[in-house]
Amino acid sequence: MLDKLLELRDVGKVFPGGIVGLDAINLTIGQGEFLSLLGPSGCGKTTTLRVIAGFEAPTSGAVVLDGRDITALRPHHRPVNTVFQDYALFPHMNVRDNVEFGLAIRKMPAAERRKKVMSALEMVGLPDKAEARIAELSGGQRQRIALARAIVCEPRLLLLDEPLSALDAHLREQMQLELKRLQGELGTTFVMVTHDQTEAMSISDRIVVMNRGHIEQVASPAELYDRPASRFVASFIGTMNLMPATVTSVAEGQVFLDAAGWSLAVPAPEGSVPVAGQPVTIGIRPEDLLLAGGNGEQFLSGKASAVVFHGKSLRLRVEAGPAVALFVDVPRQGDHAAVKAGTPVSLALRPGASCPLLAA
Numbered sequence: 001m002l003d004k005l006l007e008l009r010d011v012g013k014v015f016p017g018g019i020v021g022l023d024a025i026n027l028t029i030g031q032g033e034f035l036s037l038l039g040p041s042g043c044g045k046t047t048t049l050r051v052i053a054g055f056e057a058p059t060s061g062a063v064v065l066d067g068r069d070i071t072a073l074r075p076h077h078r079p080v081n082t083v084f085q086d087y088a089l090f091p092h093m094n095v096r097d098n099v100e101f102g103l104a105i106r107k108m109p110a111a112e113r114r115k116k117v118m119s120a121l122e123m124v125g126l127p128d129k130a131e132a133r134i135a136e137l138s139g140g141q142r143q144r145i146a147l148a149r150a151i152v153c154e155p156r157l158l159l160l161d162e163p164l165s166a167l168d169a170h171l172r173e174q175m176q177l178e179l180k181r182l183q184g185e186l187g188t189t190f191v192m193v194t195h196d197q198t199e200a201m202s203i204s205d206r207i208v209v210m211n212r213g214h215i216e217q218v219a220s221p222a223e224l225y226d227r228p229a230s231r232f233v234a235s236f237i238g239t240m241n242l243m244p245a246t247v248t249s250v251a252e253g254q255v256f257l258d259a260a261g262w263s264l265a266v267p268a269p270e271g272s273v274p275v276a277g278q279p280v281t282i283g284i285r286p287e288d289l290l291l292a293g294g295n296g297e298q299f300l301s302g303k304a305s306a307v308v309f310h311g312k313s314l315r316l317r318v319e320a321g322p323a324v325a326l327f328v329d330v331p332r333q334g335d336h337a338a339v340k341a342g343t344p345v346s347l348a349l350r351p352g353a354s355c356p357l358l359a360a
């Protein structure tokens with residue numbers, strides 16, 4: 001475990017009019033970590049960031065940095081910088097003056113300021129743009145200047161609110177890699193807000209999944225994908241088929257289930273293992289379902305009702321009973337190419353698939 005940098009302890013925020021922005025959240029952020037806050041619109045991501053930065057005072061709870069309560073500390077006294085969604089660059093200043101701004105108000109000697117500005121511009125790959133006017137820069141360049149302006153002050157914690165949302169898909173992907181590289185080189189803790197799960201998955205060490213002002217789960221991208229802790233996380237991250245099922249028995253590290261007449265066995269979850277007779281919801285990823293040939297008990301029979309082209313794979317929608325519809329990803333090669341809407345299919349679970357068992 002990394003050293004603790006920041007803790008939110010039971011932080012709540014109720015806005016005037018009684019709107020709950022945050023509902024007593026607890027979160028520990030490690031030193032040097034790249035953490036993302038992910039969740040649907042209005043779930044409290046920006047509010048969390050603003051509370052950390054000090055722009056918003058929590059109505060309950062405490063913000064603790066290095067073990068010290070900083071809840072009442074003004075934003076500019078915190079070792080925290082923010083990159084805003086709209087970059088908030090000063091249009092009447094050139095690039096150098098924009099980046100230097102934070103250092104100038106700290107009354108740093110001019111020669112030292114100059115050196116720091118140039119090194120920040122080099123970090124973001126734009127050392128030759130020091131004299132450029134903001135209006136002459138592209139969206140991606142503005143984004144980098146906003147980053148340079150934030151990192152030049154050498155914050156302990158850098159907060160980024162949807163930093164890439166104004167960029168087109170291609171540039172966005174490139175900037176994701178650059179953000180990750182920059183964070184690695186600086187060793188600074190980054191907390192990024194995004195509502196793009198692919199973005200969060202590709203660059204974060206850990207992701208905080210939020211919903212309606214509370215935290216659903218904090219975990220690494222792989223853990224969130226393989227072991228979602230709730231139905232919300234299961235259906236929010238990637239595509240997940242959710243099927244009602246009943247536990248028939250538990251033995252030798254496996255849970256045996258009946259789902260719509262289909263007999264399944266999945267590895268027993270760590271922690272609380274369900275008992276025979278218990279109703280659960282089983283989560284099955286589309287890539288963990290295979291098209292099988294047999295008619296044995298272990299197969300679920302159905303009929304393809306739609307075939308969607310997904311590039312390297314095809315996504316089938318399979319109707320397997322009156323209320324059972326499952327997404328299945330199959331490679332485009334071989335027999336699969338012949339599957340069309342209306343084709344009868346048999347589904348099997350990929351051996352070793354780690355299907356989460358969720359509350360019924």
Ligand SMILES: Nc1ncnc2c1ncn2[C@@H]1O[C@H](COP(=O)(O)OP(=O)(O)OP(=O)(O)O)[C@@H](O)[C@H]1O
Nearest residue numbers: 015019020021040041042043044045046047048195
């Ligand atoms: N200043 C405010 N006054 C009243 N309610 C607010 C205020 N700021 C935020 N809220 C409410 O608090 C909740 C959380 O808002 P927040 O801006 O943190 O969401 P978000 O997760 O950043 O959403 P988005 O993805 O749309 O940016 C929302 O219901 C929002 O309407």
Ligand SMILES: [Mg+2]
Nearest residue numbers: 045046047193
């Ligand atoms: Mg927001």
